[in-house]
Amino acid sequence: MVGVGALAKxxxxxxxxxxxxxxxxxxxxxxPCIAHHDPDLAKQLRRASTSVVLNTAEAMFARxxxxxxxxxxxxxxxxxxxxxxxxxxxxxxxxxxxxxQSERIDRILGTLYRLSFQRAAAR
Numbered sequence: 001m002v003g004v005g006a007l008a009k010x011x012x013x014x015x016x017x018x019x020x021x022x023x024x025x026x027x028x029x030x031x032p033c034i035a036h037h038d039p040d041l042a043k044q045l046r047r048a049s050t051s052v053v054l055n056t057a058e059a060m061f062a063r064x065x066x067x068x069x070x071x072x073x074x075x076x077x078x079x080x081x082x083x084x085x086x087x088x089x090x091x092x093x094x095x096x097x098x099x100x101q102s103e104r105i106d107r108i109l110g111t112l113y114r115l116s117f118q119r120a121a122a123r
Contacts, residue, residue, distance in 0.1 A: 014060050016111040017053075023104050024049050027081070030094060034084075037093045045084035051077040052108070059115070068116060075112035082109070 027049045035042035052074050059070035082105050088094045097105070 014056065016108060017056060017060070019104060020053050020056055020108055023101075023108060024053055026101055026104070027085075030085070030088070034088050034093050037091070038088075041084055041088065041093075045081055045088075048077045048081035048084065052081060052112075056112070068118070071112055071115040072117075075109070075116045078105075078108055078112055 027045060031042045031046055034045060055070045055074035055077060059067050059074065062070050085094070085097060085105075089096055
């Protein structure tokens with residue numbers, strides 16, 4: 001039986017994956033503040049952010065159209081997650097995001113976009 005550590009050594013990880021996990025760390029710190037004002041928005045943010053990680057992980061091991069579809073779902077969930085943060089700032093539940101957080105979000109969105117639309121970008 002192959003252990004998880006051995007599997008991780010054999011299969012290269014997508015470079016953006018640890019950055020997405022860092023984004024989820026950011027979200028985990030912000031969710032309680034949002035939940036204090038709007039529990040539904042906090043739940044939606046948590047679900048969308050989790051879905052980004054899960055769909056990216058699924059796409060990393062998929063092939064063909066399944067891979068592209070999973071990256072596209074991850075992209076849409078990331079955009080939803082970011083929108084929840086934007087709304088939270090506008091409703092004054094949160095302070096504006098830091099430059100580091102904004103750069104992380106931009107990098108994730110850009111990478112997922114390129115992975116979702118590889119053929120269109122190659123033309």
